[in-house]
Every structure is written in structure tokens, then in C-alpha cells.
Amino acid sequence: DAMVIQNPRYQVTQFGKPVTLSCSQTLNHNVMYWYQQKSSQAPKLLFHYYDKDFNNEADTPDNFQSRRPNTSFCFLDIRSPGLGDAAMYLCATSRDIGDRRGNEQFFGPGTRLTVL
């Protein structure tokens, strides 16, 4: 089945120790997104890629970086995690933008990040 896969599902890191979260998709979608979701809050968009075109949200901290080496994979790097970065990190994909059916976003299972 076509899907969005995230690894690992749970990640524990120490304060200040870099961590990388990965996302892959078999949907062949052009657009990939990274969201951060904290408890009882709505998902917050960090970045998105339209193909290889990177778009950073204005309020995304510099501590967060992203890479998309090919259509199928996207990575979220947190350079120096702080306690406030503990959250669920969600990867999502959509087929396209500017297309009513194509802009449906499908989420992966998420990675729960704990910072000690």
C-alpha cells in the first residue's frame, strides 16, 4: 500500500545532542511537509518542499533544518535540541499545490521526540 513512513517512531535524545528524523513516501507526491505538534495543540508547519524547492516558515527556529535528497525521502535535523523541542514530529505529503484534489495532505505516523 502507498504510504508515508517515519523513522524512528520514538526518539530519545539528550539536551543539545543533534538528532535526525526521517520520512519516506511511496505515494510519489511532489510536496513534503514537516510539522511539529505539542500536546493539545494543532500541528505547526515547520517547512515544506515542493519538489526540491525548499520553503521555510518565518517562525521556524534556526535550530531546525531539513533536507530532501530525492522525491521519496525527507529529513528533519534538530541541531541542538532543547527541552521545548519535545513534541510529535509529523511528516505529510500532498500530490501538488494549486489543485483542489491534489492539495489533500496525508500524514505519516509521527516521531515522538523526548529530550532529557
Add this chain to the structure above:
Amino acid sequence: QKEVEQNSGPLSVPEGAIASLNCTYSDRVSQSFFWYRQYSGKSPELIMSIYSNGDKEDGRFTAQLNKASQYVSLLIRDSQPSDSATYLCAVIDFGNEKLTFGTGTRLTIIP
């Protein structure tokens, strides 16, 4: 700044009854509207998309859109305990890739 408003709940509905979830949005250029279901500790799951005024039905779910009133709703018929979750309303502008989410309504179906 686009805003999407939902009643946070919790909304409690007896099993077998109709659950009605409501959402209002502030931006008149919003074009696409989505309902996501999110179980505790899990990721959001897309359950309905609606783009035109009126009703859209899919199984036990009906989405209703009224662009003039800037209002979108989700009805769940024959509610089941497995419907207990947080329901997120989200909107997107045509040509804009950004989803704006409401904070969600927590729904509990009482057996």
C-alpha cells in the same frame, strides 16, 4: 492572519446518536476544507475533504460547507465508541500549500 475556530469540547455523545462538529474560519479566500481525525498519541488521519457549498457524504460522515457564513461542519451518524477522538478542522487557500488547523474538538462517544 487566517483563523480557524473550533469548540475544544469535550463533546460527549451517546452511542448511536449523531455527533455534530463545527468549525468557522476567518478568511474568505479559503477554498479547500478538511476534517482530520486524531486518536490520542497518533497522527492526524484525513477523513473528509470538501470544496463546494453544500453537503458531501461518505459512509457515516457528512461534511457541510457554507462559504457565505464561513462555516464548515462534520456530522457523524450512528456514532460508535471508536469515533472517540479529536477532530481537527483545516482550511487551505487555492494555490497556497499551507494548511491552517483549528485546535480541534475532543469527541467522546458514550456506550
